Amino acid sequence: MSEQQKPSLGKDTPAEAAPLAQTAGAATAAETAVPAQRPEPGERLLNVTGMQKYFPINGGFVFQRRIGDVRAVDGVDFHIDKGEALGMVGESGCGKSTTGRLVTRLLEPTAGKVEYAGQDITHASRKQLAPIRSEIQMIFQDPYASLNPRQTVGSIISAPMEINGINPAGGREKRVRELLETVGLNPEHYNRFPHEFSGGQRQRIGVARALSVNPKLIVADEPVSALDVSIQAQVVNLLQEVQKELGIAFLFIAHDLAIVRHFSQRIAVMYLGKIVEIGDRESIYGKPRHPYTHALLSAAPDADPDAKGRERIRLAGDVPSPINPPSGCRFRTRCWKAQDVCAEQEPPLVQLGGSADGHLTACHFPEEPTVTARKEDIVLDPALAAAEDAPTAAPAATEEPA
Template sequence: MISTDPDPVPLLDVTGLTKHFPVRGGFPVRRTVGAVQAVDGLDLRVAEGESLGLVGESGCGKSTTGRLITRLLEPTAGRITYAGQDITHASRKDLAPVRSEIQMIFQDPYASLNPRHTVGKIVSAPMEINGIDPKGGRETRARELLEIVGLNPEHYNRFPHEFSGGQRQRIGVARALALNPRLIVADEPVSALDVSIQAQVVNLLQTLQRDLGIAFVFIAHDLAIVRHFSQRVAVMYLGRIVETADRDDLYENPRHPYTRALLSAVPEATASHIPAARTRIRLTGDVPSPLNPPSGCRFRTRCWKATERCATETPTLARVEGDGVGHLTACHYPEVRDEAPEPRQTLAANP
């Protein structure tokens, strides 16, 4: 149950998180000639038992953020606080007790499982590595976890290649649950699966989140799935959070132009005799390179509201008048409900 305290202490608190990957060149000396700004000054909070959706276009830094939170990558700058403990640059020894509480579900179920190991070995490996010997033994616990995620415990001795994609992802979920985590980072856990299987895996994660009280950072680019799973949503563009709000508030009243453009692309099931409720916004141009992002607001090169101020002044996440306390937007000219984009923006009716 999520605390109703107006300002509860978050389970995860990320402030100013930054990750720049150096680009090296030159001959004969390999010197640093630039940096890919994958994540640049990101702030987010996750409460105990809460599910936070992180959405955005491919290449915006979502997966890098997930790996920074789980400390699979070393941050360039910023701060990561977990349960009140600063783990930003914690040593391997200091991270040992935290590792078991922060787990990750990877995007590709085919690449994240060792093909040489049996399912039982894969699921029980975290317990073996951390020296945990549960009541009844590791094999009994592994079989219980397989049953929890909807697999047959009798498949304990099978290998990953004997399972379908959806079943392999369930194995990955069972492995993540092996150490009773408090936080799971799910990095696009269903994007590699067939549409018919996606709902099964998402419903499984939702059930586990509700029954076990696990907090989730759910990374995805499918806005329909995020709305179904997450209680809060953060929208990311080119390494920065541009808007964050409660699920219903964000989907019904998007304030950032980029958020509005994303939501306009979500397919709507309407009868043929009922006109579409909104027009689709087709953004012009490509996403700028993270090697040389635009000054000021990073979305300004594709935004129909951009002015000189957007090029010189970086907008900060702030509450727009009339929005809820948790609805924050990084835009100098936030959207107004039912406001139409300017004519120079290419528009098309929703199919």
């Protein structure tokens, strides 16, 4: 395939080649990548329908009998348009990272359908995936584990070019140095090893590796959660600049609700393997409808602790096991609005109130569409309620002002 003109980021920063997912030394065969083109607004890039991933549980004599499944992802539907950033939030263990790996085909889906650019890649073979491997990239959560400690930075970033058979003008070393400069690193660090870099610098190396094939879709699996707070903003702003300049679509997986709101145009909220609410960021953060979304948003720190009308929802119990999830609505065991119908029927993910803004909610009894609807805190955990109602100890002689 002939070399074509590459889009640039900033001044002299073209982008060319990186593997779909290259953990410590892993490599994937792929054909020469076609540079990403400027996307048309609203053009569909990725469409996921009914996607499931069950991990088998074996037991019995010599562990040869299947006795159950871990339902990590159990019927997920969403789409991503070209150039769009979809944020995915939820508690640990809800299936966010597994969803990202299913999209990149690092994991084989148990059921459902994954379409990329109109092509069904759900169960595509290695050979069938080769032409699009370079278009779907992944930035891993742990920058300390996702880079091969035995390879230099130059080798890590240039290896995808070798895999894809790409020989850029000026040579691969020049290309790698350009990528290092693109992500804010010193090009003279070409021969350094990963252990010589800080966490934020290592994550920038991962970003450079992901950018090197001009991907059309990047799955960022909590790319800043392992970094110092002072570095997180730098990496997020770098990714945002990349998205705007190159028109790359993102599936941005994170726990930090503020970062997701800053980076993503649409938000999907996951709970126990399912998406319970999805919509644009203004409606999700300003007018949430699902009780779990209310609880999730109420847990976010508030810059103004004295602000009036702030609700604080504390959920009782723990997240149920994905091995044996509750019937009907999976959130009902912790929901303050649960009724019999919640155990009998699983609520569909639909638009409520006849709206046509793409805000979908899976709840039989949705909340009022505002985060300030209730005037009182909701405390569901009996132990917490008892602790708050218990008489406090006698005050000291002097007290510091609140």
